Amino acid sequence: MSGAEKINVTVSAVVPLNELVTRFEFKRTDGALFPTFSGGAHTVVEMKDDGLTRLNPYSLMSDPQDQQTYAISVRRDDEGRGGSLFMHNNVKVGDAMVVSNPVNLFSLDLRAKKHLMIAGGIGITPFMAQIKQLDRAHGNWELHYATRNAALGTYVDELTSTHPNDVHIYYDDDKNFIDLENLLDGQPLGTHIYVCGPKGMIDWVRGKTAELGWPLESVHYEEFLAPQPGKPFEVKLSISNKTIQVGENESLLEALEREGVDAPYLCRGGACGQCETSVIGYDGKFLHMDHWLEDDEKASGTKIMPCVSRFEGKTLVLDR
Amino acid sequence: MTIQFKDETFRDDYTFSNSDWAIKRFPFPFHEDSYMYAVNMEQHRGGPDGSVYEKRFDVDEHYVSEMRDRAMVLADDPLRCQSLPHMTLAGWDLLELIMVSKSEDYPDLFELHRDGDQWHWINKPLGIDDKFTFLDETSLPYGPMEYITRQTQGDFCVLDQRDDNLWMDAGIVTTQADWSLDFDIGMNFFEWHAPVPLAHEKGIFVRALKFLLNIQQGAPARRLNWTMTVNPLLDTSPENYHKWGIQKTSLTPENIGQKQHLRVELQTFFRLPRSNALVFPIRAYLASFDDLMTVPKWGRRLHRVIRDLPEELATYKGFIDNRPMMLDYLSRYDDGKPTSDGIWPNLDTDPPRD
Ligand code: HEM
Ligand code: FES
Numbered sequence: 001m002s003g004a005e006k007i008n009v010t011v012s013a014v015v016p017l018n019e020l021v022t023r024f025e026f027k028r029t030d031g032a033l034f035p036t037f038s039g040g041a042h043t044v045v046e047m048k049d050d051g052l053t054r055l056n057p058y059s060l061m062s063d064p065q066d067q068q069t070y071a072i073s074v075r076r077d078d079e080g081r082g083g084s085l086f087m088h089n090n091v092k093v094g095d096a097m098v099v100s101n102p103v104n105l106f107s108l109d110l111r112a113k114k115h116l117m118i119a120g121g122i123g124i125t126p127f128m129a130q131i132k133q134l135d136r137a138h139g140n141w142e143l144h145y146a147t148r149n150a151a152l153g154t155y156v157d158e159l160t161s162t163h164p165n166d167v168h169i170y171y172d173d174d175k176n177f178i179d180l181e182n183l184l185d186g187q188p189l190g191t192h193i194y195v196c197g198p199k200g201m202i203d204w205v206r207g208k209t210a211e212l213g214w215p216l217e218s219v220h221y222e223e224f225l226a227p228q229p230g231k232p233f234e235v236k237l238s239i240s241n242k243t244i245q246v247g248e249n250e251s252l253l254e255a256l257e258r259e260g261v262d263a264p265y266l267c268r269g270g271a272c273g274q275c276e277t278s279v280i281g282y283d284g285k286f287l288h289m290d291h292w293l294e295d296d297e298k299a300s301g302t303k304i305m306p307c308v309s310r311f312e313g314k315t316l317v318l319d320r
Numbered sequence: 321m322t323i324q325f326k327d328e329t330f331r332d333d334y335t336f337s338n339s340d341w342a343i344k345r346f347p348f349p350f351h352e353d354s355y356m357y358a359v360n361m362e363q364h365r366g367g368p369d370g371s372v373y374e375k376r377f378d379v380d381e382h383y384v385s386e387m388r389d390r391a392m393v394l395a396d397d398p399l400r401c402q403s404l405p406h407m408t409l410a411g412w413d414l415l416e417l418i419m420v421s422k423s424e425d426y427p428d429l430f431e432l433h434r435d436g437d438q439w440h441w442i443n444k445p446l447g448i449d450d451k452f453t454f455l456d457e458t459s460l461p462y463g464p465m466e467y468i469t470r471q472t473q474g475d476f477c478v479l480d481q482r483d484d485n486l487w488m489d490a491g492i493v494t495t496q497a498d499w500s501l502d503f504d505i506g507m508n509f510f511e512w513h514a515p516v517p518l519a520h521e522k523g524i525f526v527r528a529l530k531f532l533l534n535i536q537q538g539a540p541a542r543r544l545n546w547t548m549t550v551n552p553l554l555d556t557s558p559e560n561y562h563k564w565g566i567q568k569t570s571l572t573p574e575n576i577g578q579k580q581h582l583r584v585e586l587q588t589f590f591r592l593p594r595s596n597a598l599v600f601p602i603r604a605y606l607a608s609f610d611d612l613m614t615v616p617k618w619g620r621r622l623h624r625v626i627r628d629l630p631e632e633l634a635t636y637k638g639f640i641d642n643r644p645m646m647l648d649y650l651s652r653y654d655d656g657k658p659t660s661d662g663i664w665p666n667l668d669t670d671p672p673r674d
Contacts, residue, residue: 005538035537038596064594101537107596109482110406133594136455137409217483266534274534 033067037102039130061128106222113190120197227251252306284313336552364542393494403490411465413592474603495554577610619653
C-alpha cells in the first residue's frame with residue numbers, strides 16, 4: 001500500500017477565517033483518539049471530487065497533543081486544479097472524509113537554542129502547531145509573519161494576543177517588510193531558521209542565509225508544491241503493461257492511481273522522494289517541478305517525480 | 321498462554337536455557353540455504369500466533385532474568401545508557417509506545433491507567449507499581465527512556481532525524497554484538513555502519529537509509545540480523561572484550577553443541593510521534609547448536625549457510641577461527657535433503673533427518 005495509514009474522520013467544524021482561508025476540523029469516526037504528532041507534520045486529505053480522487057497534503061495546525069481533533073486551514077486557490085475549491089465549496093460539517101496519519105517533513109531541530117520562524121501567508125499553518133509544541137516545552141522561539149493586510153491576516157489576532165512579544169507581523173499593503181539582514185544579524189549562536197511560504201520567500205531566505213554563511217543544516221524550509229495543471233500527455237507503463245492518459249487537471253501520480261497502479265507516495269508535493277520513478281525511454285521534454293531530484297538527475301532524463309512533474313512530447317515509458 | 325519466567329544467568333555459571341516452546345519460536349534468520357547482506361526489511365504488523373513477530377514488543381521466558389542482567393551491566397558501566405539533551409521528548413515517546421503496546425498486548429502482565437497526564441504503570445513480572453506525571457522527568461526515578469528500557473528486553477537506539485540522515489543521539493545498549501554506544505553516540509547512519517564489510521559497496525546502506533527516513537507513524541518495519549556467540553552471554557561489548565573474547569578459545573568438539581550459540585537480533589523500526597525521531601529496538605535471541613539441531617530443516621540449512629558464508633562476513637562476525645570446528649559439528653546434521661523456503665521450522669512437512 002502507498003502513503004501513510006488512513007484514518008476515517010467526520011468533519012466537525014468549518015470555520016471561515018477571512019475571504020480566502022477556512023479552517024476544517026475533524027473528529028475520528030470510530031470515536032478513538034488520533035495519534036499525537038510533531039509540529040510541522042502534514043496530513044493527506046482524500047477528496048472524492050466528481051469521480052476523481054484527489055489527495056492533497058495540508059499542514060496540521062491543531063495542538064499536536066490534542067488527540068480529539070485535527071485541524072487544517074485551507075487557502076482557496078481559484079487558479080489551481082480544484083482541491084482547495086472542493087474543500088471550500090463542497091465540504092460541510094458532518095461529511096465523512098479520509099485523512100492520513102501525520103507525516104513530518106518539516107520538523108523542529110530540537111537541538112536549537114532558538115527557533116526563528118519566518119512565515120508568508122498561508123505558510124503560517126505548520127508554525128501554529130510548532131508554537132504549541134514549543135510553548136509546552138518552554139522553548140525559545142520568535143515568529144516573523146508577512147501577509148497581505150489585516151483583513152487577510154490569518155490567525156494574526158490569536159498569535160499577537162497570546163504572544164505579544166514573540167510575534168512580529170508585517171503587512172505588504174503597508175509596505176512593511178521583514179528586514180531579514182538585520183534580523184539574522186542579531187541572532188544568538190545555535191539559532192535555527194524555519195521558513196514556510198511562497199517560493200519567492202523561501203528562495204530569498206535561503207539565498208540570504210547562504211550569503212551570510214549560515215550553515216545549511218540550520219535553515220529549514222517547507223514548500224508544498226501543488227501539482228500544476230498542464231497539457232494532457234500519454235504514458236506507457238512497462239511493468240503493469242498499460243498505456244494511460246494524464247488529463248489536464250490531474251497529476252501523473254493521480255492518473256496512475258486512477259488506473260489502479262499502486263504507486264508509492266508520501267508528500268504528494270515534490271519533497272519527500274518517495275514517488276521517484278525510473279524512466280525507461282522518452283521522446284519529448286520533461287517539466288520537472290519537484291525539489292527532490294538534483295539538477296543533473298533532472299537533466300539526465302532517467303527519473304521523474306509523478307506527484308508534481310509532467311511531460312510534453314511523443315512518448316514516455318516508465319518503470320511502473 | 322501464561323509465560324513461566326525463568327531464574328537464570330547470562331554470565332559466570334551460565335544457567336540460561338531455552339524451553340521447547342522457546343526453541344520452536346526461535347527466529348531462525350535464514351530463509352534459504354545461503355546468506356548475504358540485503359535490504360531485508362518488511363512491515364512489522366504481527367505474525368503467526370506465538371511467534372516472536374506477533375506482538376510489538378515480544379516478552380518471553382527470559383524477561384525477568386534479562387532485566388536483572390541489564391541492571392548489573394548498568395551498575396558497572398553507566399555509559400551504556402546515554403541520551404543527549406534534545407532527545408528527552410523522544411524518550412517520552414518511547415515510554416508511551418512501550419507502555420501502551422505492552423498493556424494492550426499482555427494485559428495479564430502489564431497495566432497502564434491514564435488520567436490526563438497522571439499515569440499509573442503496573443509491571444507485574446518485575447513487581448513495579450509507579451504513578452508519575454507524563455512529560456515530567458522529576459516524577460520518575462530515571463529519565464523516561466532509561467525507565468522503560470530497564471523493563472524491556474533488547475537494546476534500544478533512539479535516532480534523531482535531521483538533514484536527511486539519522487543520528488544516534490540516545491540509546492541503552494547492554495546486549496550488543498560487539499559495538500559500543502559510547503563510541504557511536506552522535507554519529508550518523510553511515511558513520512556508525514563504517515566497519516561493516518561488503519554492504520557499502522552493494523549500496524545497501526544508501527537504500528536502507530532512504531527506507532528508514534520514510535518510516536511513518538503507525539507503520540513500523542522489521543528485519544533480522546545474526547551472529548555467533550560462545551556461551552549464552554548477552555553483554556558481548558567491546559568494553560568487556562577482555563572478559564568474553566577469550567571464551568571463544570574454549571570451544572572443543574565435545575562442548576560445541578552446548579556452548580556455541582546462534583545469536584539472532586529481531587530489529588524493529590518505529591516512528592515516534594511527538595519528536596519525529598525513530599526508535600530502533602534490537603532484541604537478541606540465543607539458541608545453542610544443540611537446541612537448533614532439534615529442527616531437521618534448521619540443521620541442514622545452518623550447515624550450508626556457515627559453509628558457504630563469505631570469509632569477510634565470518635571474520636566480521638568474529639567466528640572465522642572456529643568455523644572449521646562448527647562445520648565438523650554441523651555437517652553431521654546435514655543429510656543433503658532439500659529444505660523448504662522460509663524461516664519456519666516446518667516440522668510436519670520437511671523430511672525427517674536420516
Ligand atoms: C537506524 C537503525 C539502525 C541502527 C541504529 C543500526 C546500527 C548498527 C550497528 C551499531 C552496527 C554494528 C557496526 C559495528 O560493527 O560497529 C550495525 C551493523 C549492521 N547493520 Fe545496522 N543499524 C540500523 C539499521 C540497519 C538497516 C536498516 C540495515 C539494512 C540493511 C542495516 C544493516 C546492517 C548490517 C548488514 C550490519 C552488519 C551486521 C553483521 O554482519 O552482524 N542496519 N548496525
Ligand atoms: S510523493 Fe513526495 S516527492 Fe512525490
